[in-house]
Amino acid sequence: MKTIIAAYSGVLRGTGSNILSSLQDLFWLSKSKVEKQLQIISVLQWVLTFLIMGVACTLILMYILCTDCWAIAALYLAWLVFDWNTPKKGGRRSQWVRNWAIWRYFRDYFPIRLVKTHNLLTTRNYIFGYHPHGIMGLGAFCNFSTEATGVSQKFPGIRPYLATLAGNFRMPILRDYLMSGGICPVNRDSIDYILSKNGSGNAIIIVVGGAAESLNCTPGKNSVTLKNRKGFVKLALRHGADLVPVYSFGENEVYKQVIFEEGSWGRWVQKKFQKHIGFAPCIFHGRGLFSSNTWGLLPYSKPITTVVGEPITIPKIDNPSQKEVDFYHSMYVDSLVKLFDKYKSKFGLPETEVLEVN
Numbered sequence: 001m002k003t004i005i006a007a008y009s010g011v012l013r014g015t016g017s018n019i020l021s022s023l024q025d026l027f028w029l030s031k032s033k034v035e036k037q038l039q040i041i042s043v044l045q046w047v048l049t050f051l052i053m054g055v056a057c058t059l060i061l062m063y064i065l066c067t068d069c070w071a072i073a074a075l076y077l078a079w080l081v082f083d084w085n086t087p088k089k090g091g092r093r094s095q096w097v098r099n100w101a102i103w104r105y106f107r108d109y110f111p112i113r114l115v116k117t118h119n120l121l122t123t124r125n126y127i128f129g130y131h132p133h134g135i136m137g138l139g140a141f142c143n144f145s146t147e148a149t150g151v152s153q154k155f156p157g158i159r160p161y162l163a164t165l166a167g168n169f170r171m172p173i174l175r176d177y178l179m180s181g182g183i184c185p186v187n188r189d190s191i192d193y194i195l196s197k198n199g200s201g202n203a204i205i206i207v208v209g210g211a212a213e214s215l216n217c218t219p220g221k222n223s224v225t226l227k228n229r230k231g232f233v234k235l236a237l238r239h240g241a242d243l244v245p246v247y248s249f250g251e252n253e254v255y256k257q258v259i260f261e262e263g264s265w266g267r268w269v270q271k272k273f274q275k276h277i278g279f280a281p282c283i284f285h286g287r288g289l290f291s292s293n294t295w296g297l298l299p300y301s302k303p304i305t306t307v308v309g310e311p312i313t314i315p316k317i318d319n320p321s322q323k324e325v326d327f328y329h330s331m332y333v334d335s336l337v338k339l340f341d342k343y344k345s346k347f348g349l350p351e352t353e354v355l356e357v358n
Contacts, residue, residue, distance in 0.1 A: 039109035040298065042102045044289070047297050050136050054171030061172050080172060087169040088189045090161070090198050091179035095147075098181055103146035110254065110299070112142045114149035115307045115343075122157035122201040125194075125241040126311060127232055130205050131224045131336065133213040134251035135284050139304040144205045145181035149306075155203070161194055162205045165278050188235070195239040205246070206232050211280040215270055216358075217252040218259055222340070222349070223356035226333060233329045240316025243328070245309040245336040247355075249347040254299035258283040305347050309339040333357060 064073040163186035209225035260266030288294030
């Protein structure tokens with residue numbers, strides 16, 4: 001019992017060493033085996049959060065409303081109405097949650113690494129373009145919504161905000177969990193607020209390719225959906241926020257996906273979901289819970305290295321013309337390709353590998 005209490009106290013304080021030593025005493029396992037199991041648990045909880053937490057919490061709340069504990073659910077719903085616009089105003093981040101020990105086990109499972117190439121001025125605001133999307137954007141989450149890879153130490157004075165689907169913030173409990181990590185809705189209201197009413201030193205991370213890009217991610221393929229994605233450039237010009245290209249080597253390697261060809265019924269269904277709901281359902285698989293040789297929802301343990309490139313200085317133009325948007329978009333694409341070419345061989349790709357820009 002003392003061992004269990006010690007492990008639990010380690011979780012609350014965010015001390016991974018307490019968890020590890022307590023579980024070793026409890027199960028008489030080697031240190032490496034305990035670490036691996038903790039890594040699997042940490043990744044599994046995030047995968048389940050990504051896939052089902054929003055729906056599950058909604059159903060549970062509806063069920064509680066029909067029980068003798070209905071007052072608890074009613075109080076939360078009243079709070080939800082009162083707090084509805086908080087995600088649009090930068091959210092409610094928690095450094096305690098961002099520093100949970102579980103995120104360090106999450107990082108070490110792959111492992112995930114953040115590489116800084118240039119300093120960022122705290123007197124400027126930034127829009128990071130994150131590429132590629134992958135299935136779940138695991139590198140984006142670990143690097144910018146937790147402190148597992150030391151983003152605050154690498155970029156002191158910079159507050160990262162990972163932008164994701166606005167629909168996630170309509171889900172009870174899930175919205176609060178996401179906000180605690182500094183995640184915000186990827187809509188104009190939220191981005192305008194952070195870049196204009198939240199001071200300087202803000203960095204909004206936008207996974208530019210979105211759902212369309214996720215449909216084409218597969219191991220061994222380095223392609224981005226970017227040619228016609230110019231909205232983020234227009235936002236940067238309107239606020240004078242510098243653009244920063246970010247490429248995550250290995251993001252596409254952690255899941256295998258069934259790719260439907262253009263014109264097939266499968267791709268038609270995916271595009272309909274993307275158009276009307278905002279996300280595209282993918283048929284994918286990783287490894288099993290108990291064996292890497294079976295299929296399951298756990299991602300494969302493949303290294304993910306996220307490289308943050310050189311910022312592109314953007315002027316503030318209240319109403320940028322299409323010509324101005326196109327000019328800075330072209331600069332951004334060139335900068336992303338150069339970033340990829342500079343670091344590809346350092347992270348396991350051949351010199352002949354070319355980044356495909358669609």
